[in-house]
Amino acid sequence: MTAAGLDASGHALLGAALATADGDEQIFSARLSARTVPWLADHAVGGTVLVPGAAFADMAVHAARETGCDLVEELTMTAPLRSATRGDDPAGPG
Structure with a gap:
């Protein structure tokens, strides 16, 4: 991950974190x-x-914690997120 400019996120589900060039935003993947x-x-x-x-x-x-916030005030999900199936998973067949 570091070779691609990414840092470990420190979370079991979030694989990587990236600070934007200006350092004002953080992107999690x-x-x-x-x-x-x-x-x-x-x-x-x-x-x-x-x-x-x-x-x-x-x-x-x-x-939120990683970016200095102590609260998630609102989180709205408008549709469920379908997980990759074994056929679509780039990690390969399981």
Whole structure:
């Protein structure tokens, strides 16, 4: 990750963190699939693996703390996030 200019995020789900060139913003990245995060497979609805809202909240709290905020005032999810399936997972078949 460091060779690509990324830092470890320090969070189990967020794979990398990147400060913008001006240093005013922080970008966090994640790859969420049942292959890389096996417990996601327990969150299937109608055969589709969805990332649970609690995972979003946990990632938002971590990002807030990393950027000097002590509160996530509002987090709105307008649609569920479908996890990568084994076929679409860039990590390869599992």
